Amino acid sequence: MSAHTPVPSVTLGSMAELEPLIQGRETPLVIRGLCRDWPLVKAGLGSDDVAAQALLEGYRGDPVIAYYLPPEQKGRVFYNEAMDGFNYQAGKLPLGKVLQTLFEQQGKPEAAGVYVGSTDLDHYFPGLSAQHRLPLQRVRPMAHLWLGNQVRIAAHFDFPHNLACNLVGRRTFTLFPPEQVGNLYIGPMELAPGGQPISLVDMDAPDLARFPKFAQAQAAALTAELAPGDVLYLPSMWWHHVRSETQFNVLLTHWWRDTPAYLGRPNNALLHGILALRSLPKAQRMAWKALFEHYVFDHDEGDLAHLPEGARGMLTTPLDELNARKLRADLTNKLKR
Missing domain, CATH: 2.60.120.650 (Cupin)
Known part of the structure; x- marks a missing residue:
C-alpha cells in the first residue's frame, strides 16, 4: 500500500x-x-x-x-x-x-x-x-x-x-x-x-x-x-x-446521526432512485437531477421566501415527526401501486 x-x-x-x-x-x-x-x-x-x-x-x-x-x-x-x-x-x-x-x-x-x-x-x-x-x-x-x-x-x-x-x-x-x-x-x-x-x-x-x-x-x-x-x-x-x-x-x-430516525434512512431514497430514475433516458435523468438539486441538495432558507409559511408543506425544514409520518405513509401507498 x-x-x-x-x-x-x-x-x-x-x-x-x-x-x-x-x-x-x-x-x-x-x-x-x-x-x-x-x-x-x-x-x-x-x-x-x-x-x-x-x-x-x-x-x-x-x-x-x-x-x-x-x-x-x-x-x-x-x-x-x-x-x-x-x-x-x-x-x-x-x-x-x-x-x-x-x-x-x-x-x-x-x-x-x-x-x-x-x-x-x-x-x-x-x-x-x-x-x-x-x-x-x-x-x-x-x-x-x-x-x-x-x-x-x-x-x-x-x-x-x-x-x-x-x-x-x-x-x-x-x-x-x-x-x-x-x-x-x-x-x-x-x-x-x-x-x-x-x-x-x-x-x-x-x-x-x-x-x-x-x-x-x-x-x-x-x-x-x-x-x-x-x-x-x-x-x-x-x-x-x-x-x-x-x-x-x-x-x-x-x-x-444528525437527524431523527423518523426521517428514515437515506439509503432507502437511493434504492428508490435506482428503481425509478436509473433506467430513464439521459435527458430525463438530467432533468430529475436538476429537481433533486433544487429541492434536496442545494436548498437553503431563502428558497421558500415566495411561499407563505403555512403553504410550505413537506418542504418545511426541518420536517417535524407528524408531517414526516404523513409523507412516509403517502410514499408507502404509492409504492404499492
Missing part, C-alpha cells in the same frame, strides 16, 4: 473538550490517548490474556456472531471467487470459544482470520458499558464492540458519524472522501459482507490495470494509525478500509 497523507491528530486536556471539537466537523481527526485510562485499554497494555479475561468478566453470555477466514484468505474479509457468496464461515458462538480459537492462531506463520463485528455493547457486555462510554451530551450514540486478530475490512461507508475508540492492539484506517466513490470500484449492492457495499480493490495490492481510476482515490486517501487509547472521529459517509495490525485487537465504535 502506498503512503498516504496522515489524518490530523490532537491531544486533549480532558474528555470535556471532545464534543465541542467535533461539533460540525466534516473531516476526520485522531484524538491521541483519549481513552488511555479505560479499564480495557489498561488490561490490553498488560497482555492479550488480561484483556481477554476483562472481556469475559464483562460478558453477558449470549452467543456472538463470529467469522472464520481460512489462512489462504490472508485476513481479507471478502467475496468468494464467483462473487455469489463470501470467503468466510459465520456462526453464533460463545465468546469464550471465539477467544480460544483466536488464541490458537497466535504465532502461526499462516493464521486463520477470526473476527467478531458490530456487537452491541450494552446487550452483550453490560459489565463493560458504564466504564467504556464517551461522555457526549448532544447525541446518544450506539456503542458496538469489534474484536479479532489480523483481519482486513474492505473500504465501505457508514451513514452515521463515528467515534472509533481503539482499545486493544493497533489498527490502521485508510480513508477516502465521499466524492471518491466513482474511483473505488464498488461491488454489488444486494450482496456485500456486513450488508454494506464495499470497494473491490485490494488495498494491499491494488490492481491498477483492472482498477485504473483507483490511482485518483489513492491520491486523495488519508491514513490513521491508532495505538491503544486513540480515538478516530470519522464523519458520515467517508469510505474507510480497516486493518487490524496485531494478533489481538478490540475496537469500540460510537455511531450517531
